[in-house]
Amino acid sequence: MWKLDRLGRNTRQLLDLVDSLESQGIYFRSLTEGITTTGPMGKAMLTVMSAFAQLERDQLAERTRAGLAAAAARGRKGGRPTVTPDSEKVRQAGQYRHAGLTPPEISKLLGVSRATVYRYLALVTDEANE
Structure with a gap:
């Protein structure tokens, strides 16, 4: 060892x-x-x-x-800062997905990471289920 x-x-x-x-x-x-x-x-x-x-x-x-x-x-909080998703991009991600585009394609169109697209799509799905 x-x-x-x-x-x-x-x-x-x-x-x-x-x-x-x-x-x-x-x-x-x-x-x-x-x-x-x-x-x-x-x-x-x-x-x-x-x-x-x-x-x-x-x-x-x-x-x-x-x-x-x-x-x-002292009021400091660890971790990454939370970011409020851009509602327009969330809406666009949902439309692009509905049109058949893949998350990597959507990420290029919106200028965000693929992980962000998945978060956006989860928000769109959550809103549809409400």
Whole structure:
């Protein structure tokens, strides 16, 4: 394995996986950390290094949550900004689709992405079902 933290999401999962591999005669070796499970010292180091890797992941997640909460407290919202669809283009997309054009053809005509055309067509379908 290139790096220990790529093998499992937490210490327990990593140790269970290594035990499962060893029961099949397969030993673990981390190229980056230089750890191997062929002896008792390697297993001990694996446990310690895995615990530190999990601690690092947990701290990163905690800092991320704290940063998002601080941003939200300042009125900042994450993600892409919402865009109100152009009602004229939505109408045109529906007409083009009804005329038999494909979403890629419609996207070229309207100058929008194919994904946007699918969103427009979903809006047209929703309006028709109301």
